[in-house]
Amino acid sequence: MSAESGAGATVRCEAAAPGTGTTTIRAQALEIVLPGGDGVGPWTATVEAGESLLVVAPSGAGKSTLLRALAGAIPQHVRGRVTGSLHVAAADGTGIDPVAEGVAATARAVAMLGQDPATGVCLPTVADDLALPLESRAMDPALIGSAIASALRAVGAEHLRDREAATLSGGELQRVALAGALIGEPSVLLLDEPTAMLDGHGIAAVRSALAAVPPQVATVLVEHRLDEWGADDLPGRTLVLDRSGRVLADGPTADILAEHGAGLVAEGCWVPVADELAAVAPELLEASADGATGAGARGAVDGAGGGAGGDGVPVPARADAPVAGAAAAPADRAPSAPLLLCARDLTLARGGCGARGGRGGHDDRGGRGGRGGRGGRGARGARDVLTGVDLDLRAGEVLAIIGCNGAGKSTLLTALAGLEAPRTGTVTGERAGFVPQNPEHLFIGRTVRDEVAIGDPAATDAALARVRLADLADRSPFTLSGGQQRRLAIAAMLAHSRRVLLADEPTIGLDRAATAQVIAMLRGVAADGGAVAMTSHDLRAVTACADRAAVLAEGRLQAVVPLEELVRDPCLLALAGMRIPPLVARVMAADLPLRGTLEDLGRRGARA
Numbered sequence: 001m002s003a004e005s006g007a008g009a010t011v012r013c014e015a016a017a018p019g020t021g022t023t024t025i026r027a028q029a030l031e032i033v034l035p036g037g038d039g040v041g042p043w044t045a046t047v048e049a050g051e052s053l054l055v056v057a058p059s060g061a062g063k064s065t066l067l068r069a070l071a072g073a074i075p076q077h078v079r080g081r082v083t084g085s086l087h088v089a090a091a092d093g094t095g096i097d098p099v100a101e102g103v104a105a106t107a108r109a110v111a112m113l114g115q116d117p118a119t120g121v122c123l124p125t126v127a128d129d130l131a132l133p134l135e136s137r138a139m140d141p142a143l144i145g146s147a148i149a150s151a152l153r154a155v156g157a158e159h160l161r162d163r164e165a166a167t168l169s170g171g172e173l174q175r176v177a178l179a180g181a182l183i184g185e186p187s188v189l190l191l192d193e194p195t196a197m198l199d200g201h202g203i204a205a206v207r208s209a210l211a212a213v214p215p216q217v218a219t220v221l222v223e224h225r226l227d228e229w230g231a232d233d234l235p236g237r238t239l240v241l242d243r244s245g246r247v248l249a250d251g252p253t254a255d256i257l258a259e260h261g262a263g264l265v266a267e268g269c270w271v272p273v274a275d276e277l278a279a280v281a282p283e284l285l286e287a288s289a290d291g292a293t294g295a296g297a298r299g300a301v302d303g304a305g306g307g308a309g310g311d312g313v314p315v316p317a318r319a320d321a322p323v324a325g326a327a328a329a330p331a332d333r334a335p336s337a338p339l340l341l342c343a344r345d346l347t348l349a350r351g352g353c354g355a356r357g358g359r360g361g362h363d364d365r366g367g368r369g370g371r372g373g374r375g376g377r378g379a380r381g382a383r384d385v386l387t388g389v390d391l392d393l394r395a396g397e398v399l400a401i402i403g404c405n406g407a408g409k410s411t412l413l414t415a416l417a418g419l420e421a422p423r424t425g426t427v428t429g430e431r432a433g434f435v436p437q438n439p440e441h442l443f444i445g446r447t448v449r450d451e452v453a454i455g456d457p458a459a460t461d462a463a464l465a466r467v468r469l470a471d472l473a474d475r476s477p478f479t480l481s482g483g484q485q486r487r488l489a490i491a492a493m494l495a496h497s498r499r500v501l502l503a504d505e506p507t508i509g510l511d512r513a514a515t516a517q518v519i520a521m522l523r524g525v526a527a528d529g530g531a532v533a534m535t536s537h538d539l540r541a542v543t544a545c546a547d548r549a550a551v552l553a554e555g556r557l558q559a560v561v562p563l564e565e566l567v568r569d570p571c572l573l574a575l576a577g578m579r580i581p582p583l584v585a586r587v588m589a590a591d592l593p594l595r596g597t598l599e600d601l602g603r604r605g606a607r608a
Helices: 064-072 098-104 126-136 143-156 168-184 198-210 251-267 272-278 297-301 331-338 409-416 446-452 458-465 482-494 512-527 539-545 570-576 581-589 594-607
Strands: 011-012 022-032 039-048 053-057 080-089 094-096 110-113 190-194 218-222 237-241 247-252 339-350 383-394 397-402 422-429 434-435 498-505 533-536 547-551 556-562
Touching: 011 053, 011 383, 011 434, 011 533, 022 218, 039 080, 039 198, 039 218, 039 247, 053 064, 064 080, 064 098, 080 098, 080 237, 080 556, 094 570, 098 297, 098 539, 098 547, 110 434, 126 168, 126 190, 126 570, 143 198, 168 190, 168 198, 198 422, 237 251, 247 251, 251 272, 272 581, 272 594, 297 397, 339 409, 383 446, 383 533, 383 556, 397 409, 397 512, 397 539, 409 533, 434 482, 446 458, 458 482, 482 498, 482 512, 498 512, 512 533, 512 594, 539 581, 539 594, 547 570, 556 570, 581 594
Parallel strands: 053 218, 053 237, 110 190, 190 218, 397 533, 397 547, 434 498, 498 533
Antiparallel strands: 011 094, 022 039, 022 080, 080 094, 237 247, 339 383, 339 422, 547 556
16 A cells, blocks of 8 residues: 555454454554655554553654554645555444544544644633543433543543633643543554653553553553653553664563663663663662652652642642751852842733733833733633742753642743733843743744754754754754754754743653753753753753752742752652652662763763
8 A cells, every 4th residue: 555645445354352362453564754754664563452552762763653644644634655554443343544544534443642732622621622522422411521520530630620721731731632532432542752741640640541541442652751660660562663763673562671772772762760771870770769769759749648739749848947968059159140030029820811922011120021911810711820939040050940730830931031921020131042842833944954043044053963953954844753843942042142041841752862962952051151941840851950940839939949959858849749760769879969970871871
């Protein structure tokens, strides 16, 4: 079969049923080539009912392309050439050819959660959005309410049922989109980095939801955060792609890691921490992580303790005493460094008409916002997410803004960038460069080279080489993978030579090598006398990059502390909805300096 546009064709497949070993996905010499020449395959394989397949590859190797083809998007809706054959079995016993029949027909059997969760939520309220697929299947209206409640409960999002979609954070959208994928009871579930935007509580809820997927459902998972998974928790089978999208290996996960673990690290992929350390730092394998996180931190995030954070993460009372032995806070040294950005008494809202968009008004000190700015209290549907925020950003530092999903991290960052007017308060200081969660929203150039050249034409080639995009310079930025787009957005913003850079989740969707490069770029801004504020749910990236952390919870800025203090304070970790990652725990147990050690491990990985 070769296809570049659709022509209907239906085949008959054996119906998928629990425990029968029935084939749900059958690919024969399947190869997808996109207009720019990139692609994936050829791949010949079957995926059985109830089987879980993990797809591992460097950024830009074609993982998302493979999922789009399985969902019926290529070539019917996304341009590309597909050769070979692909069939998917629906629950009613009919077979579907996703390549020939497209998304609408394939949706009878396949549900997909993409990298951008906003594309999976299309109606004004969460309940309406989840009801849509059930109504299209003519479900008894009396049963729809309980089905919605069950789907939201599975992903830890019951509290979002009556929310307007416009008021949801990126992480909240990700949970709702996953609930929408599960609610239709598909025979195939495609997951493109389902935990990328989630806090610790959300990751635990999603993993529990995936573990509870009905046994007849085949799951194909793309996930970068494998360093936080144990090998026993991963899908039983792994497909490995090389940088060109060719199939390198396909087999039992344990065998793949044993045979290819060091090679995957060398290619820049994330692997479970034991396999990573075996490749780059075997001396750390003996370091015990027991006690490095503290029972309080684990228990708080898992559900013990009192109070509730932004996404249901329990919030114990703050410890009054400082952590013994904690490093001196950069805040103690901050007055000697120039103040580049200053926020005072900010009250910020999210959602509703007028709550976002446009650059806020400027006060008489060159600041942005203030009372009566855009998105005032009359904005329909808007809700306050933060009040009374005072925050300084000084030359030479990287500040991480952390908190549970919905705590207001992105809202605060857009206000600091002048892209969202506060209800009250002011932001003063230098104009900042801003990289949003969805980097494609920034792009205006026809090619990757044009995008960077807008800032500094003379430095374009060097900037592209630095982020490993030189070979893609003539491609449209909109045809890049999610990880490539993020690297391009950071390179383009740095080309403007602004001293302040604001980056919203800058390491989402990046492989291990690209994450290390982005961290080096952000540290470079600080080393050159600039300042960076970044949001993140990835405590490993935060620990490797940031000097201080600003913790948002319960609608307020709860604390600004040095990283060495944050990782030793279970109360602050619970407020932020974060867990100590396995590698950070091992470094702490070995009593090694956090940032320096993590930076060194990143460099070792690049040399492996």
